Amino acid sequence: MSSTIKVLLAEDQSMVREALAALLGLEDDIEVVAQVARGDEVLAAVREHAVDVALLDIEMPGCTGIEAAAQVHQALPAVKLVVLTTFGRPGYLRSAMEAGADAFLVKDAPAAQLAQAVRKVLAGERVIDPTLAAAALAEGANPLTDREREVLRAAADGSTNAELAATLHLSQGTVRNYLSTAIQKLAVRNRAEAVRIAREKGWL
């Protein structure tokens, strides 16, 4: 391999993004050819700059890094995808893998792993934290149905049943039913706990 690895960085916080760029800039074989701050700008930037590896944060405006990964994976399957996240939520790992990600890193891993991951995915390897992989397998899949998830997500901001019913075009009773089943599936006592647990697991 003679030429450098072309990397795109997608991360909404400029300071973190540019800091990561500085970090990768220290590596001789890696070049950050593009930076974006929104999920919905990833695909175009990857195309434009003939990127080898895209480094995607999950929490971004526009669309999540996981959705961006899915778009890139479908349009340009040769591009390698590294998903980088603050939260080591097992559900995120699962979704990232289903979206076609080649690596999944949490931001509290040592910085050296970043450049290593870039090189490894380019060599065809997959990079996943074994602890997290175990957790993802242990906890099983998301037990919530689509509707239950939507209602729970809408309830996360403290909306009342009446408001939920209005915004989701459902009857109040139905809202209560969905929340009730979600509460039972998550083995908790009330909607607030349900929201918290679903968030922690990356199921929201």
Next chain:
Amino acid sequence: MSSTIKVLLAEDQSMVREALAALLGLEDDIEVVAQVARGDEVLAAVREHAVDVALLDIEMPGCTGIEAAAQVHQALPAVKLVVLTTFGRPGYLRSAMEAGADAFLVKDAPAAQLAQAVRKVLAGERVIDPTLAAAALAEGANPLTDREREVLRAAADGSTNAELAATLHLSQGTVRNYLSTAIQKLAVRNRAEAVRIAREKGWL
């Protein structure tokens, strides 16, 4: 000034911390002499390495960057303090200033501001985002009493009144009273919304 500026970096996510170190390492006049991942390790590290400027993230295990700032400010008032945070919550800015911080930066500001802020605080200047300063002044002070805040914080995880009463050694009725007054002060409808709003404002 002939010698370099000695900086301490406190940030719990290693990847971000080391990336910021790489960023600051590009500056000739700045040297990162210490890195810690916990708030409660800041003071000792500042002492040990004769730090000129401490760069503190707010969200950290052990204690928050704001608490760490207060400790350092009291013990070693000559050390300059830069508070760095993901969330531009006006209440955070207010607390940081009260704790003796010299600069307050949000992570989605341009990376170049970081090194600049380090130099400016050392020159005796204060660095504060004007928009955020305006927001902090506009929203006024935290209207919640100590107890109301504690109860609200304890309620944030979805605990029930009975659980709150038990952990806080209060009667259930008192818990309800505190939550009720907090709900009214924040002009919301229920505890979940109260938690959300208080979080957003940095009052929790």
Next chain:
DNA sequence: TCCGCCGTATGACATCTGTCATCCGGCAGT
């Protein structure tokens, strides 16, 4: 000294939430 606020508590009341049984239509698998 008196007023006001805080922390704490009680009781009563209205409303919201969570549970359960039951129902319907649609759709996928066997």
Next chain:
DNA sequence: ACTGCCGGATGACAGATGTCATACGGCGGA
């Protein structure tokens, strides 16, 4: 064709939550 699950709905009920009036001791300011 039958079964099960999903989305959607109703009604009844129990328990949790939010509101209000009221009370008491302590403490700080006018």
